[in-house]
Amino acid sequence: MIVVSDTSPLRALQALDRLGLIESVFGEALIPPAVMRELAAESPGVAPLDVTQYPYLVVRSPSDRGQVDRLLVELNAGEAEALALAIEVGAETILLDESDGRRVAARLGLRTTGVLALLVRAKELRLLDRVAPLLDELDAKINFRVSQQVLRRVLADAGEL
Numbered sequence: 001m002i003v004v005s006d007t008s009p010l011r012a013l014q015a016l017d018r019l020g021l022i023e024s025v026f027g028e029a030l031i032p033p034a035v036m037r038e039l040a041a042e043s044p045g046v047a048p049l050d051v052t053q054y055p056y057l058v059v060r061s062p063s064d065r066g067q068v069d070r071l072l073v074e075l076n077a078g079e080a081e082a083l084a085l086a087i088e089v090g091a092e093t094i095l096l097d098e099s100d101g102r103r104v105a106a107r108l109g110l111r112t113t114g115v116l117a118l119l120v121r122a123k124e125l126r127l128l129d130r131v132a133p134l135l136d137e138l139d140a141k142i143n144f145r146v147s148q149q150v151l152r153r154v155l156a157d158a159g160e161l
Helices: 007-015 020-026 033-040 065-072 077-089 099-107 115-124 132-142 148-157
Strands: 003-005 029-031 057-059 093-095
Touching (some): 003 007, 003 020, 003 077, 007 020, 007 033, 007 132, 065 077, 077 099, 115 132, 115 148
Parallel strands (some): 003 029, 003 093, 029 057
């Protein structure tokens, strides 16, 4: 399975000390250089992340700079490069949490999943006991907020409602 990731799902997993779920669930994830740079920068609630320390996070540059430039009109650099890379490699899914990025990904015919769905999948694979405490931890550590509707759906999907 080819998976490309944007910054925010990796930041969330880093805040939970659960980056290893990428390897456990997907084997590896491709990330573009812009995502690598964003992860290396300071961010509230989490330390800079050196992706070279995680062999399952594979840095790959998108080759279609024109596509990246077109996407930069609507998205930040990490999202634009991640979407361009996902198109190039024929990714089965792109890990993406931001609504603007998801909207553009849908328009491009890309399948998205976010960190919350990844946590539910990890529970299904018996890699996690519960999802609810992790949602609270995300809110506390990085101010990761979701609507009550999304929260109920995630907890229902996790069998925790």
